[in-house]
Amino acid sequence: MTLPSRVQLIDVGPRDGLQNEKQPVPAAVKIELVHRLQAAGLTEIEVTSFVSPKWVPQMADNAEVMNGIQRQASVRYSVLTPNAQGFEAASKTRPDEIVVFGAASEAFSHKNINCSIAESIERFAPVVQAALAAGIAVRGAMSCTVACPYEGEVAPERVAYLAGLMKQIGVQRVDVADTIGAGTPLKVQKAIEATLPYFDVDHICGHFHDTYGQALANTLAALQMGVWNFQSSVAGLGGCPYAKGATGNVSTEDVVYMLHGMGIETGIDLDKLVDAGAFISGFLGRQPNSNVAKAILNKRLG
Numbered sequence: 001m002t003l004p005s006r007v008q009l010i011d012v013g014p015r016d017g018l019q020n021e022k023q024p025v026p027a028a029v030k031i032e033l034v035h036r037l038q039a040a041g042l043t044e045i046e047v048t049s050f051v052s053p054k055w056v057p058q059m060a061d062n063a064e065v066m067n068g069i070q071r072q073a074s075v076r077y078s079v080l081t082p083n084a085q086g087f088e089a090a091s092k093t094r095p096d097e098i099v100v101f102g103a104a105s106e107a108f109s110h111k112n113i114n115c116s117i118a119e120s121i122e123r124f125a126p127v128v129q130a131a132l133a134a135g136i137a138v139r140g141a142m143s144c145t146v147a148c149p150y151e152g153e154v155a156p157e158r159v160a161y162l163a164g165l166m167k168q169i170g171v172q173r174v175d176v177a178d179t180i181g182a183g184t185p186l187k188v189q190k191a192i193e194a195t196l197p198y199f200d201v202d203h204i205c206g207h208f209h210d211t212y213g214q215a216l217a218n219t220l221a222a223l224q225m226g227v228w229n230f231q232s233s234v235a236g237l238g239g240c241p242y243a244k245g246a247t248g249n250v251s252t253e254d255v256v257y258m259l260h261g262m263g264i265e266t267g268i269d270l271d272k273l274v275d276a277g278a279f280i281s282g283f284l285g286r287q288p289n290s291n292v293a294k295a296i297l298n299k300r301l302g
């Protein structure tokens with residue numbers, strides 16, 4: 001079995017991590033979190049989303065956050081854009097990559113973005129075209145590739161259908177997301193397998209929530225298939241407002257610890273990453289949701 005020697009991590013903490021927080025998180029805190037993540041060596045950060053503030057109030061300060069970041073040339077800053085209105089606002093803030101986000105389940109598509117899968121693709125197509133014409137990279141997030149909070153198990157054929165549509169409209173790479181963290185390694189591998197006819201392994205990102213504690217095992221299962229791009233969330237922050245009960249993404253700290261322990265490079269300084277997680281967890285008034293972060297913080301206390 002040959003595993004990748006290097007993994008690219010996209011920290012989605014500032015976006016996926018914070019979108020569901022009930023308490024207001026000031027833009028200055030979000031900006032500081034981005035700064036701390038880039039100081040820890042993250043070279044891809046999902047910063048915010050240009051969605052309706054009525055649907056996701058926590059992301060209403062999207063432009064302020066994007067405009068407040070002291071950018072580093074080596075870092076790719078991405079934002080979610082569900083439609084032309086979101087893209088128009090986002091493009092003024094110069095993202096390096098936009099993310100259109102669809103679902104392999106019809107019910108989730110309706111709950112999350114208020115339209116069917118087919119309608120979502122119709123909305124995304126002009127956004128993708130406009131982004132590519134402006135030299136902005138395009139990623140497609142595919143939610144519910146294993147299970148849906150409303151429909152239950154999702155068949156790999158549904159994933160293949162969505163991946164095919166994403167490819168048709170010009171999306172450059174896709175996230176295979178286990179939105180509710182219900183997946184187990186073989187199921188996640190099936191979802192990736194269903195995507196492979198449309199996107200090669202270099203253009204597939206694993207995005208695993210950790211609700212059932214399977215996300216590290218799922219990450220390893222994806223690595224075994226050659227996937228080397230993953231999303232994770234500092235301090236295990238997060239959850240989707242339209243996936244009730246689902247917890248955050250696998251924590252970046254846990255993934256980095258596992259990868260480094262396997263001799264796989266990430267370019268990330270784990271100590272600085274733990275500090276970034278402690279910073280945002282301190283603001284939120286709780287412990288980081290990461291075993292590795294807790295172990296390191298306890299060790300520091302002696």
Ligand SMILES: CC(C)(COP(=O)([O-])OP(=O)([O-])OC[C@H]1O[C@@H](n2cnc3c(N)ncnc32)[C@H](O)[C@@H]1OP(=O)([O-])[O-])[C@@H](O)C(=O)NCCC(=O)NCCSC(=O)C[C@@](C)(O)CC(=O)[O-]
Nearest residue numbers: 050051052055056082085086112113114141143177179240
């Ligand atoms: C997609 C919409 C906007 C459709 O929502 P809609 O209500 O169908 O939209 P509409 O076009 O009918 O417009 C209704 C109102 O929304 C406004 N509007 C319309 N578009 C925008 C926009 N872009 N930015 C700001 N405002 C917008 C528009 O201006 C109008 O305002 P009003 O006239 O009522 O004052 C809505 O459903 C929405 O915002 N959904 C976002 C849901 C969301 O952000 N979910 C979380 C992210 S996805 C996720 O977390 C999963 C992921 C990616 O991490 C992977 C995984 O784990 O699965």
